[in-house]
Amino acid sequence: MLKRFPHKKFRYAGITVAILFVGFIIVGEGLSYHYKNLIRSRLDVLSAKATDSLYHISIEGIRINIFNQDVTVFGLKMVVDSTILEKLIAAHAAPRAILNVEVPQAYVSGVKWSGLSKETKLDCKKVAFYHPKIIVTILQNGSRKKPKAFEQEAMLQRVSAKQILIEDPQLTLRGQDSNTQYIVQTKGGKITAEDWATYPHKPYDSTRFFGAASANIELLNAQYSFTNNLYRYTFDKLSFNTKTNNASIGGLDIRPLMSQEDFYEIVGYRRDMYTCHTPQVSFYGLDWKSLILRQTFFVGQITFSEPDFSVFYSKRPPLNPALGALPPYPAQRLQEVPFALNIPVLNISNGTVRYGESNLKTGAHGTLEFNYLNGSFYNLTNRKELIDNIPICRAVLHGKFMHQAALGAVFDFVLNSPKGAFSVNGIVKDLQASQIREQVSALATVELKSLKVSQAIIRIAGNTDSTHGRFSIPYNNLKLILKKWDANDSDVHSMLLLSFLANKLLIYPDNPMPDDTLRLARTSIIRGQTRSFFQIIWKNIFQACIQSAVRNDG
Numbered sequence: 191m192l193k194r195f196p197h198k199k200f201r202y203a204g205i206t207v208a209i210l211f212v213g214f215i216i217v218g219e220g221l222s223y224h225y226k227n228l229i230r231s232r233l234d235v236l237s238a239k240a241t242d243s244l245y246h247i248s249i250e251g252i253r254i255n256i257f258n259q260d261v262t263v264f265g266l267k268m269v270v271d272s273t274i275l276e277k278l279i280a281a282h283a284a285p286r287a288i289l290n291v292e293v294p295q296a297y298v299s300g301v302k303w304s305g306l307s308k309e310t311k312l313d314c315k316k317v318a319f320y321h322p323k324i325i326v327t328i329l330q331n332g333s334r335k336k337p338k339a340f341e342q343e344a345m346l347q348r349v350s351a352k353q354i355l356i357e358d359p360q361l362t363l364r365g366q367d368s369n370t371q372y373i374v375q376t377k378g379g380k381i382t383a384e385d386w387a388t389y390p391h392k393p394y395d396s397t398r399f400f401g402a403a404s405a406n407i408e409l410l411n412a413q414y415s416f417t418n419n420l421y422r423y424t425f426d427k428l429s430f431n432t433k434t435n436n437a438s439i440g441g442l443d444i445r446p447l448m449s450q451e452d453f454y455e456i457v458g459y460r461r462d463m464y465t466c467h468t469p470q471v472s473f474y475g476l477d478w479k480s481l482i483l484r485q486t487f488f489v490g491q492i493t494f495s496e497p498d499f500s501v502f503y504s505k506r507p508p509l510n511p512a513l514g515a516l517p518p519y520p521a522q523r524l525q526e527v528p529f530a531l532n533i534p535v536l537n538i539s540n541g542t543v544r545y546g547e548s549n550l551k552t553g554a555h556g557t558l559e560f561n562y563l564n565g566s567f568y569n570l571t572n573r574k575e576l577i578d579n580i581p582i583c584r585a586v587l588h589g590k591f592m593h594q595a596a597l598g599a600v601f602d603f604v605l606n607s608p609k610g611a612f613s614v615n616g617i618v619k620d621l622q623a624s625q626i627r628e629q630v631s632a633l634a635t636v637e638l639k640s641l642k643v644s645q646a647i648i649r650i651a652g653n654t655d656s657t658h659g660r661f662s663i664p665y666n667n668l669k670l671i672l673k674k675w676d677a678n679d680s681d682v683h684s685m686l687l688l689s690f691l692a693n694k695l696l697i698y699p700d701n702p703m704p705d706d707t708l709r710l711a712r713t714s715i716i717r718g719q720t721r722s723f724f725q726i727i728w729k730n731i732f733q734a735c736i737q738s739a740v741r742n743d744g
Contacts, residue, residue: 202474244274244285258315259301266293279329290325298350311348318355328365328470347648350387354402356380360613361409370417376428378410383478397481399432406431421464422447432477437473437521442466450502459718461507462517470495484653486530493537495739500544502555502724504517519610519723521583521603533570538563538587549633556632558728563589579604595643602704607652612665614727616648639669650730652715657726659713661734665701697739 250265268291273437278284300315315621333527359381383402389395396473399405426441446453453463475490518526541564546557550744565587569580585601600614621643647662702708711734717726 193607197478198395228367244271244278244288245269246271253712255508257313259299261298261301263296263298264294266296267291268304275620282327286329288327288329290327291322293319293322294717295320295442298351304690311350313348313350315351316353316355318357319359319694321360322356322360323360324363325362325364328363330366337635341725348387348389352385354381354383356382359409372414372416373422374412374414376409376412379408379427380579381408391641396479399478400482402432403433406433420447420453421445432478435476436475437476439471439473440469442468442471444455454506459504461504461625462722462724463502463504463573466497467499468494468497482548484530486532488530488532491535494541495539497538497541498544499542500546501722501724502548503722504548504549516654516717516719518724519603519612521605521607521612522610524570524603524605529571531570531572532576534568536567536570538565538567540564545728547633547725547728551730554632556629558626558629559592561590561593563587567588571605581606591621592629594625595619607653608653611651611653614648618643618646618648619644628675637671639671640667641669642666643688648731648734650713650727652717652726654717656714656716657730659711659715659730659734661711661731661738662708663711664701664708668697668699670697696741698741713737 204435210601211722242723245268247266247268249263249267252264253262254260264426268289270288270290275284275288278325297318297320298314298316300309309439315546321662322347340659347406359376359378361376362376365372383399385403386401389400389594395401409428412428421444424438424441424443426439428439428640434516444464446463446465450463454461472493472495474492477486477488480486483607500657524531540562543560545559545588546555548555565585567583567585569576569583571577571583581604583603583605585599587601588598589595595615596619602613604611605640623641626641627638630636643663643665645664648659650657650659652658698709713730713733715721715726715729715733721729
């Protein structure tokens, strides 16, 4: 049997608290219902005020907790009003980018109901978007200016959030540069923006990152493509922090979209085919403000960690007689970048560069490798005022040739040269036959039995018309064995005889020969209609080797 309260006043107090509690719930539910209907009924007006009538915003469902000042939105969509956009474009007042957004679920906490009721402010503590699909389209003639004809009379004064969180976004960026359309897609990651605010009636605040005081961005699984592209550009992860101004790209990969045979059927033979993989690219001192406001890419320093870069050049006759323009040389490529570029220092850490060719007669492939490369590129820019001050882009590299021979090289690219003038000064030490025997066999159809190069000095200079080289290649004990090209060639006994005659009569076994001076080589190569930058460098080196080793005394 329950005991009664000892005093009536306790019983009355309990009943009063219960009534107040129920009333509070009823009032809260009533206010939630009120604000829910307010948001639904006034959503078009609110979106017009917040976006200058450029977007329509709709939702499928909404849940409000008036006590916690929380709102959960389901099926949020934001689409562009094409009629308004056309008017803005005609008035040369369209924004630089437009958005189309789909968000399955969004969570808003700490909503300031007073500002929302008056339709003057939208303030909250946190906004979280889960699994959004965001399509950004860059307009060619976009502007930040808005003519008065398109301004709303009762515009929102402020839209703000202490934090914006975007979880697992699926982003698509579309744009056009000249006649080329491009698209960037990412899937996964996380974006956090702190102290975000926009004031529609005030000028754009260039000190903030798209309205945020700071932001941290992680995007995963990115792909880049453009009109008629032949390569696949991907990376695993992009990270960027606006406080540190540092960024990184992980797992950068560039490779053809198709097989080697299909690639050359499209572009024609006698062209380079590239592949590149870099586990990590680090950017230090990225000026994101210049990038956003002036489309100028400035970064204090870039480091490529363990890049693996390959070039393959097919020497087969071209299938397409109209090959078109030759690919530009490195300095010319810098000038063709469609935006202002300034990279004072680009570092290479433990890199690998491969150059491969196919033998015209046998079809065999030979690849030369430059390993353990370390060094830097200086003054990578296309800005005229910087080029006028320092017209040279210089690369200083050192490493190994074919994993063993010591290698050093200095490349100079003349940035103000219309013909892409350049020079190369290099040195190779302690090269042995065993290091290049397989490559010589594939490219020259001879077997290199023995060779020792103590120190080779390479000097090449040229432009898109021609190149000239000066070489010093001292060596000892050069011996060759001629190979059969196919079954119809001379028999083995004849090949042995020819090899003997070649070693005795056609080549110099040493440079210098006993009691003689060092033979120097000079090359002069016209670029012609097919030679790329890498191929013409190799052509000069190959010709220098021939001049140094083959007798020319009749």
